[in-house]
Amino acid sequence: MLKIFSFRSLAITTHFADRLFLASQNKAPVCVGIDPVFEKMPAKLRDQTDPNCAAEVIALFEEFTINVLQAAANHAACVKFQSACFERYHHLGVDLLQRMLKLANEMGLITINDAKRGDIGISAAHYGAGCLGRTHYSDLGTHPGADSLTCNAYLGEDSLQPLLDVAAKEGKGLFALVRTSNPGGDTIQNLVLAEGHTVCQAVATMIAELGEQSIGDCGYSHLGAVVGATQPDQAVNLRVLMPRQIFLVPGFGAQGGGPEDVKACFNDDHFGAIITASRSVIYAYQTDPNKNWAQAIDDAAEDLSQQIQSILKG
Amino acid sequence: MLKIFSFRSLAITTHFADRLFLASQNKAPVCVGIDPVFEKMPAKLRDQTDPNCAAEVIALFEEFTINVLQAAANHAACVKFQSACFERYHHLGVDLLQRMLKLANEMGLITINDAKRGDIGISAAHYGAGCLGRTHYSDLGTHPGADSLTCNAYLGEDSLQPLLDVAAKEGKGLFALVRTSNPGGDTIQNLVLAEGHTVCQAVATMIAELGEQSIGDCGYSHLGAVVGATQPDQAVNLRVLMPRQIFLVPGFGAQGGGPEDVKACFNDDHFGAIITASRSVIYAYQTDPNKNWAQAIDDAAEDLSQQIQSILKG
Numbered sequence: 081m082l083k084i085f086s087f088r089s090l091a092i093t094t095h096f097a098d099r100l101f102l103a104s105q106n107k108a109p110v111c112v113g114i115d116p117v118f119e120k121m122p123a124k125l126r127d128q129t130d131p132n133c134a135a136e137v138i139a140l141f142e143e144f145t146i147n148v149l150q151a152a153a154n155h156a157a158c159v160k161f162q163s164a165c166f167e168r169y170h171h172l173g174v175d176l177l178q179r180m181l182k183l184a185n186e187m188g189l190i191t192i193n194d195a196k197r198g199d200i201g202i203s204a205a206h207y208g209a210g211c212l213g214r215t216h217y218s219d220l221g222t223h224p225g226a227d228s229l230t231c232n233a234y235l236g237e238d239s240l241q242p243l244l245d246v247a248a249k250e251g252k253g254l255f256a257l258v259r260t261s262n263p264g265g266d267t268i269q270n271l272v273l274a275e276g277h278t279v280c281q282a283v284a285t286m287i288a289e290l291g292e293q294s295i296g297d298c299g300y301s302h303l304g305a306v307v308g309a310t311q312p313d314q315a316v317n318l319r320v321l322m323p324r325q326i327f328l329v330p331g332f333g334a335q336g337g338g339p340e341d342v343k344a345c346f347n348d349d350h351f352g353a354i355i356t357a358s359r360s361v362i363y364a365y366q367t368d369p370n371k372n373w374a375q376a377i378d379d380a381a382e383d384l385s386q387q388i389q390s391i392l393k394g
Numbered sequence: 395m396l397k398i399f400s401f402r403s404l405a406i407t408t409h410f411a412d413r414l415f416l417a418s419q420n421k422a423p424v425c426v427g428i429d430p431v432f433e434k435m436p437a438k439l440r441d442q443t444d445p446n447c448a449a450e451v452i453a454l455f456e457e458f459t460i461n462v463l464q465a466a467a468n469h470a471a472c473v474k475f476q477s478a479c480f481e482r483y484h485h486l487g488v489d490l491l492q493r494m495l496k497l498a499n500e501m502g503l504i505t506i507n508d509a510k511r512g513d514i515g516i517s518a519a520h521y522g523a524g525c526l527g528r529t530h531y532s533d534l535g536t537h538p539g540a541d542s543l544t545c546n547a548y549l550g551e552d553s554l555q556p557l558l559d560v561a562a563k564e565g566k567g568l569f570a571l572v573r574t575s576n577p578g579g580d581t582i583q584n585l586v587l588a589e590g591h592t593v594c595q596a597v598a599t600m601i602a603e604l605g606e607q608s609i610g611d612c613g614y615s616h617l618g619a620v621v622g623a624t625q626p627d628q629a630v631n632l633r634v635l636m637p638r639q640i641f642l643v644p645g646f647g648a649q650g651g652g653p654e655d656v657k658a659c660f661n662d663d664h665f666g667a668i669i670t671a672s673r674s675v676i677y678a679y680q681t682d683p684n685k686n687w688a689q690a691i692d693d694a695a696e697d698l699s700q701q702i703q704s705i706l707k708g
Contacts, residue, residue: 115516117520130532132530132531132532133531133532133533134533134534162517162520164513164517164524167521167524168521168523170488170489170492170529171485171489172534173524174481174484174485175485178484194517197510198546199478200579202429202431203476203478204478206431206476206478206482207478207481207482210483215484216446217446218447219448223484232512232546232548233582234546234547234582235571235582236577236578236579236580238576238578239576239578257549260514262514262549262550262553263550264514264553265514265550266550267551267600268547268549268550268593268596271587271593272588273585273587273588274586274587274588279585282582283582286581286582
């Protein structure tokens with residue numbers, strides 16, 4: 081009986097949606113996207129670095145990322161790592177990503193590995209174990225993995241199930257790509273089906289059904305959805321189809337989404353969405369070269385947080 | 395074994411499709427899939443390995459993979475690495491994958507990184523550089539990267555363009571997921587559109603158009619398609635929609651596709667498809683425990699090659 085009781089009480093705090101709900105209340109429902117690119121690094125760091133030496137670039141990325149994490153810890157519920165930026169530097173980049181995921185957790189941040197994985201069967205299970213699961217090896221030590229992972233749903237529900245199993249077991253989450261904000265996103269996602277819905281609406285329906293497997297006390301699922309913030313009508317419609325999905329909303333700031341686009345993604349509880357901004361925060365020093373670069377990032381993260389909070393109040 | 399070296403010049407062989415065409419003529423249009431999983435490794439290797447030490451598992455995978463590459467080099471045009479199996483072991487696995495891609499090239503094999511990547515804008519460019527492109531760093535040395543990469547087309551044509559740019563520049567290729575062989579593949583891919591086609595047929599049309607950017611002398615594009623081998627009617631239809639795409643066809647053997655399913659994927663030139671088998675080849679020793687494990691893999695690769703050649707002749 082004691083075991084059941086502790087499991088239940090533990091489950092209340094460990095469900096991914098509940099953790100994200102709490103963090104959003106404590107700070108703001110915003111996410112800082114970490115997409116380090118050598119050419120865009122602060123000149124002071126870049127000038128000391130040989131771009132042809134991967135270890136030097138990775139050391140630069142580490143110093144940069146630690147500062148971004150500090151800014152995010154001050155103002156945001158979570159951080160999203162763009163896996164491609166790290167994978168580009170092969171094993172050195174992958175090692176840094178794992179270490180930064182761990183550090184972000186230690187700084188109180190919820191992490192998203194924006195790796196957009198999607199595979200079937202045992203391969204999906206491997207992605208679940210490698211990208212999302214906690215790992216312990218005698219030589220590598222313990223790594224928490226990411227708290228959540230972005231994933232591609234084109235391969236169908238059985239491609240997501242192995243990831244959902246890891247997520248449910250470890251109090252972690254997924255964000256399935258439903259509607260993306262790039263110009264070419266329309267080509268497949270906006271095709272109209274014979275039954276009247278669009279393709280992305282069919283994906284949304286599949287995600288809503290799959291997400292019923294695990295709903296937190298806050299009313300949201302461990303399976304969320306990536307929904308671009310550039311078309312408010314579509315966001316309203318997808319909100320109806322996916323009432324229990326937390327929307328991860330890129331496209332605010334640099335990609336062009338504005339306040340009304342963002343508001344459409346939230347529910348009446350002022351939750352149900354996490355607004356993510358990458359370039360407009362982490363490269364904020366580019367528009368204000370006189371400011372200390374780390375301070376510029378912190379200011380931009382604070383500004384993002386305040387903008388979203390005032391949109392929600394308005 | 396059939397060995398026909400054709401008249402084609404060096405310049406011609408640098409297009410990915412032409413390289414694959416030649417390799418398929420020299421050996422057979424088959425691919426050995428390398429999906430190493432600790433629990434399935436030969437008992438002799440596994441018993442010497444501590445599964446809790448990542449470096450020991452990776453050393454085991456290296457010995458295993460080298461033997462698989464030798465078998466593939468004897469009988470197959472190419473090898474396909476399941477990235478998830480390597481990524482599971484974090485930076486150690488990613489490092490091994492890079493080294494094995496290089497070794498496979500040195501053994502005369504064309505490589506496919508089955509990583510199913512898909513992202514937009516600069517992130518897609520990073521995947522192109524990191525997964526597909528040649529790299530040189532003063533500390534990491536030169537790596538050829540993969541000759542080709544599997545990718546997900548749900549995000550639309552602009553998500554594929556940065557990958558296509560790398561492929562065109564470096565004589566490499568892509569295989570976009572069109573129709574997968576898993577049971578849940580139907581859920582999105584087989585939905586019927588208002589205009590009459592299915593979603594995967596719309597993806598196929600997009601892929602065929604994009605692939606026109608770069609056609610080799612053999613008549614095929616650097617942009618191929620993943621088409622599961624379990625529904626011959628669909629394969630025939632997709633062949634019509636994508637006449638210039640090389641089909642990467644999983645599902646032969648372990649996943650249930652048979653000769654007729656496979657035949658439907660080829661064109662009259664006996665090319666246009668690469669049949670890939672993973673478990674039925676690399677774990678062949680499981681069904682014949684008295685045979686030396688490396689010999690069992692070689693025999694299974696030879697058997698696969700002969701089966702496909704006789705299907706093409708029949």
